[in-house]
Amino acid sequence: MVNTVFKAALFKDPRYYQLGVLSVLLAFGVTTRAFEISPLQIASIFAAALAVQFLGSFMTAVRFDPRSALITSLSLSLLLRADSVPPLMIAAAIAVGSKFMFRLYGKHVFNPANAGIVALLLMSQTVISGAAWTTPGQWGTALWLAAALAGAGMFVTYRSARFDVPLIFLSAFATLIVARALWLGDPLAIPFLRLQNGALVLFAFFMISDPKTTPDGALARAVFAVGAALIAYVLSYHFFISDGIFYALAAMCLMRPTIEAFDPAPHYRWGDPVSAPHFMPRFWRRRPDPLPAE
């Protein structure tokens, strides 16, 4: 009986799957790919994220739920690097803190891990040079493959949840860089090399896909994903910013309330099934009631 309930939760709430996959990727990366992050740094990220989650829950009087903070911690451990501990703790605190601080229409504005990464990258370029950085090139083919398979696995397992975002994002991004290669007369090996990037796949399946920070309407989600791909492309190829995907997601999160206004839909709750996409604008619907913070 308990077992059945547990199983039901496991297959209904994609966070368990994410926790499992991200943990395995991190273990694999640290042991075989020589990810440059120490156990102390990882522990500090978790400590800071959970502490802020606890504090935030306490202050907003909601039940403490560590799951989302754990996922944020794993994402940061996988994607962000620093020479010391404090920058990573600051990133974790900003990431989780942003959920409580920046809210609009009952939802947090930014994807938590993304907010932490972008804040630290901006800080590194202005205040403290080199405080933290990302390592987009360090994943290698095996890890990329693992992340891609895990992402695909999640799509199959939880197809009811809104995992159309990663597919739309990746398709749009791939279309843009393949089109660019065709226009330049470059061999297709070049765009494929760019797509075989562990950080990109992780970003698509485990960050931008977060149902809490993507629009609730199917059409709005598509606009959101395509917009992120477009901004990421422009930042990467016209401004030569190697962290373009992270800035792109932050920008789209800022624009999300506007996009949602044209396609309102009920807020997602973890475990909710989501109706099949229907691409008819629903301007007439009212904005749904806000949910409390998690």
Place this chain on the structure above:
Amino acid sequence: MNRSWKKALFAAASATAALALTGGAVAFCGFYVAKADTKLFNQASKVAIMRDGDRTVITMANDYQGDLKEFAMVVPVPVVLEEGQIHVTDNAIIDHLDAYTAPRLVEYFDEDPCRVYEREEMAMAAPTDAVTVTAAKRQNGYGVTIEAEYTVGEYDIQILSAEQSDGLAAWLKDNGYMLPEGAEATLGSYIKQNTKFFVAKVNLEEQAQTGLKYLRPLQLAFEHPRFSLPIRLGTVNAPDGMDGKQELFVFALTRTGRVETTNYRTVKLPTGQNIPLFVKGEFGEFYKSMFHEQVEKENGRAVFLEYAWDMNWCDPCAADPLSQTELRELGVYWLEGGDRSIMPRRPSPGGAQDVFVTRLHVSYDAEHFPEDLMFKETGDRSNYQGRYVLRHPYKGDATCEAAKAYRAELPERFEKEAQMLASLTGWDIDDIRDKMNDGGQSFEPPKPTPWWKKLWGGEDNKEG
């Protein structure tokens, strides 16, 4: 003639630098190890890149050995350069940078096992050299514009912009450049990305005046957000030997920290391993085999980190750190001009130079490296060096109990060294064991002391 052109054109490509440089060149230099007397990697290019924000200074060293009349180089650059942005420097600076960052062999001598300490001596250094290129001239009807022409040092330089790849290819061919098949597409890609082409040939009169037998490195200074090194022209036509691969060494000089590639994996070479003593006589071969083996392990797709260090010091030093004058020459503009020539070998409190050097080594071809190398500067200031250790066993007399245990452990230690060497280089383990035996590293366990030797003490019969 054709061949050497091709060679020159394509080798050069590898050497280039930030933002679109593509160079074709060809003659390369080699990688020298063990006090630079063994040529290790032929056809290697050496490029130093100073990068701070968008500011970039690229220094391309070449070891061109052919007829100077045939020397030419084509390097894609992001902007049209003014005369003051082009400079010729001295080979010695790149050689110094190479020596300072080279992988090193270190020796330790075991002390009397009845005491316990270790001493260190260091042995050697190594590598590289680099690139050259080819060049061209001339003008209209091709859709090619000569944006500028200068003579800098011994080089006649032109900066071209083009509208069409076939026009540019025709122009280059009519001006004596041999383009291999496939180059046009690559040129076209660069043209569409609004890249300019820096082409250089040797001005024989000026060259004669220098009185030098070799060509000096060319330097380019410019500002552009893209931090990359064009290698694509160099991969169009694989040179002979080296499995069709080209060797490139990049020395990055930055303010914040280590540099890595974003579109390829940057892997640290294995370091710190104990290896058999006979390697001292063939460190060059060892290093070459090991590098090749590691390239294979990464399926030919990785860029290797060989050195990452604060320019203030080194330990052990393969060569002294570069002086402020040398660093400024390489583009490190933020250092004061004052001359504190030789920097201390050990960290000097408060005397930070604020220069971090990264040495990357890549063996590339078109199949495994289809795109130019894209770099990013990280905040990582942790030190890394390629360092290999020889441990000499204690040779003197020692009679204490610890000495017996010490000697009993030696065969096992030698076996570990043999296996380490085999795994690093792919060399045959039996050959390694034979060489070690010949060199006095025996795998025979010492004979056990007969029980009766202990009966009446060692007073009368002293053990050796």
